[in-house]
Amino acid sequence: AQKVTQAQTEISVVEKEDVTLDCVYETRDTTYYLFWYKQPPSGELVFLIRRNSFDEQNEISGRYSWNFQKSTSSFNFTITASQVVDSAVYFCALMGDTGNQFYFGTGTSLTVIP
């Protein structure tokens, strides 16, 4: 079965603090893809990153970085020097090797306090 767990329901940080959002996944597929999406108050889900199961190299994009560890089935997301505009709900998602479905976690609501 495919499953994504985001144990952190809500996080609040003060602006300029770093924050890490956790994501743990379960799958029996050897080929799979992991994603992070951002859902701001406006509601539209915005793609942030995709990672395939064969690429464990960490990635950095500006203030965003992602740590993929197959050994612990985790794909964590760090925002460095958080800003108020980062306030949103963040979803981690998994797509298996059939490519037919995305499985989303329950999301982490991040509030950045000015």
Add this chain to the structure above:
Amino acid sequence: DTGVSQDPRHKITKRGQNVTFRCDPISEHNRLYWYRQTLGQGPEFLTYFQNEAQLEKSRLLSDRFSAERPKGSFSTLEIQRTEQGDSAMYLCASSLGPTTGELFFGEGSRLTVL
């Protein structure tokens, strides 16, 4: 704007009425997905199309729900005899193919059943 568009954005209806939502995907995308999102939850898969063929349906999709994509372009999701439990945000997404990339989401159609 060449993103995914959904219509209507909001629909309020009385229990027992039928409602229909429309989704126009990104034009070159051959895969189209419908998801449902309730408050505090991640999107849940309902169904997806590869061109005009409906290839997979979730068990969440009761027989009151029907989706079509007649010409492989836009899609409609109809809910018959609505129930209060159908109140949710209905999200449409499109993608280029099974493993080529991320889902691009529309802004969603919010349904309220009174």
